[in-house]
Amino acid sequence: xxxxxxxxxxxxxxxxxxxxxxxxxxxxxxxxxxxxxxxxxxxxxxxxxxxxxxxxxxxxxxxxxxxxxxxxxxxxxxxxxxxxxxxxxxxxxxxxxxxxxxxxxxxxxxxxxxxxxxxxxxxxxxxxxxxxxxxxxxxxxxxxxxxxxxxxxxxxxxxxxxxxxxx
Amino acid sequence: xxxxxxxxxxxxxxxxxxxxxxxxxxxxxxxxxxxxxxxxxxxxxxxxxxxxxxxxxxxxxxxxxxxxxxxxxxxxxxxxxxxxxxxxxxxxxxxxxxxxxxxxxxxxxxxxxxxxxxxxxxxxxxxxxxxxxxxxxxxxxxxxxxxxxxxxxxxxxxxxxxxxxxxxxxx
Numbered sequence: 001x002x003x004x005x006x007x008x009x010x011x012x013x014x015x016x017x018x019x020x021x022x023x024x025x026x027x028x029x030x031x032x033x034x035x036x037x038x039x040x041x042x043x044x045x046x047x048x049x050x051x052x053x054x055x056x057x058x059x060x061x062x063x064x065x066x067x068x069x070x071x072x073x074x075x076x077x078x079x080x081x082x083x084x085x086x087x088x089x090x091x092x093x094x095x096x097x098x099x100x101x102x103x104x105x106x107x108x109x110x111x112x113x114x115x116x117x118x119x120x121x122x123x124x125x126x127x128x129x130x131x132x133x134x135x136x137x138x139x140x141x142x143x144x145x146x147x148x149x150x151x152x153x154x155x156x157x158x159x160x161x162x163x164x165x166x167x
Numbered sequence: 168x169x170x171x172x173x174x175x176x177x178x179x180x181x182x183x184x185x186x187x188x189x190x191x192x193x194x195x196x197x198x199x200x201x202x203x204x205x206x207x208x209x210x211x212x213x214x215x216x217x218x219x220x221x222x223x224x225x226x227x228x229x230x231x232x233x234x235x236x237x238x239x240x241x242x243x244x245x246x247x248x249x250x251x252x253x254x255x256x257x258x259x260x261x262x263x264x265x266x267x268x269x270x271x272x273x274x275x276x277x278x279x280x281x282x283x284x285x286x287x288x289x290x291x292x293x294x295x296x297x298x299x300x301x302x303x304x305x306x307x308x309x310x311x312x313x314x315x316x317x318x319x320x321x322x323x324x325x326x327x328x329x330x331x332x333x334x335x336x337x338x
Contacts, residue, residue, distance in 0.1 A: 013206075042198055
């Protein structure tokens with residue numbers, strides 16, 4: 001299925017959110033929350049369709065995310081780079097981002113993180129496999145950078161007995 | 168806004184309108200759409216309002232989809248007859264967006280200005296299950312809004328609504 005419907009629908013969603021909320025920061029938060037909800041469901045679909053087993057460490061997780069998950073859902077393969085010395089942080093570099101095809105950020109929304117949904121998705125999905133992570137954009141082609149870079153930091157392993165996101 | 172005018176056209180508009188570069192999975196769209204519906208649901212009080220919101224979002228999509236489609240598929244020629252534009256919608260437009268054509272196009276017997284676009288299983292309704300208390304909700308209201316925008320922008324102002332009939336019918 002081609003990506004245009006998806007890109008356009010996402011655009012309609014962000015536009016609607018900008019109308020509903022008065023400031024970019026609230027929109028960013030809402031996108032993150034919605035992304036989280038999607039991520040929580042996406043992980044099940046992913047595990048069912050991909051037959052990938054449990055990852056043994058964060059590096060393996062990074063590779064799976066970049067090479068399998070992104071490819072499966074968005075049709076792109078970001079590269080994994082910039083590992084921190086402790087091995088707990090890395091960057092995903094996206095040369096192109098289907099969410100932002102044909103999108104421009106108007107000047108009055110310069111603090112909007114348009115693709116913030118992706119951060120929420122990654123966070124939600126990983127939380128369901130017992131990993132608490134922090135995800136954020138550090139470069140964004142919409143803001144004039146040459147690539148889009150997402151930084152992912154491993155925070156801790158979530159204990160099994162108390163599902164963290166449950167409230 | 169003013170600085171844009173003096174800077175010249177933005178670089179994005181200079182790019183060629185190539186074919187879409189990636190193939191996405193249906194799941195990605197379905198998940199996004201369901202989240203979108205839930206978001207609208209939290210902010211409205213009735214089914215009618217929800218359908219209206221979905222239609223509005225579909226509207227947004229339709230306008231842009233039309234521009235892209237016309238620029239790519241039919242350079243220099245625009246549909247000027249009602250039947251022509253409807254067939255164009257049913258075929259190429261639906262195929263470009265949803266991966267396949269709509270199932271049928273029919274005309275109402277009693278009113279020559281009413282048409283039905285019928286799809287047994289619209290893409291937007293995959294993975295959507297409607298709880299009984301909201302049984303009149305049809306998320307194809309999104310597609311309805313899309314269609315309405317496309318027709319309107321092609322010079323055929325129309326009102327499009329989604330109905331449960333032989334699958335889903337956009338009227």
